Amino acid sequence: MRDHLPPGLPPDPFAGDPSDPSAALDELEPGQPLDLQERLAVEEDLADLAVYEALLADRGIRGLVVSCEDCKQDHYHDWDMLRANLLQLLVDGTVRPHEPAYDPTPEAYVTWDYCRGYADASMNEALHGGDGFDS
Numbered sequence: 001m002r003d004h005l006p007p008g009l010p011p012d013p014f015a016g017d018p019s020d021p022s023a024a025l026d027e028l029e030p031g032q033p034l035d036l037q038e039r040l041a042v043e044e045d046l047a048d049l050a051v052y053e054a055l056l057a058d059r060g061i062r063g064l065v066v067s068c069e070d071c072k073q074d075h076y077h078d079w080d081m082l083r084a085n086l087l088q089l090l091v092d093g094t095v096r097p098h099e100p101a102y103d104p105t106p107e108a109y110v111t112w113d114y115c116r117g118y119a120d121a122s123m124n125e126a127l128h129g130g131d132g133f134d135s
């Protein structure tokens with residue numbers, strides 16, 4: 001099957017070798033740095049996260065559940081892990097491998113959408129005063 005290699009290109013000395021030493025290098029390769037827009041989005045997420053944690057941690061919410069497009073599963077992330085992941089993304093553009101859920105209590109995790117709605121409602125309450133049940 002060498003026939004369709006461009007002429008003059010030396011054959012890959014590690015082709016087909018399962019212990020290919022360059023595979024390890026590939027894994028260590030740093031992620032792409034984020035462009036400005038991506039950085040802003042991540043910084044926004046971090047700011048949102050701080051608000052959501054402040055609002056929800058007291059109510060027994062331990063973090064967020066994210067439905068993962070890669071493995072078609074729900075991932076449960078504690079607040080600290082979410083923050084660490086976002087910071088790492090911001091610093092070197094990489095994301096951690098998918099960590100298996102650590103004995104999660106599904107009731108203790110909510111979605112980003114839930115957080116957004118909750119934060120909006122809290123904001124409204126603060127703006128309009130009272131608890132929304134009087135008047």
Ligand SMILES: [Zn+2]
Nearest residue numbers: 068070071098
């Ligand atoms: Zn996943």
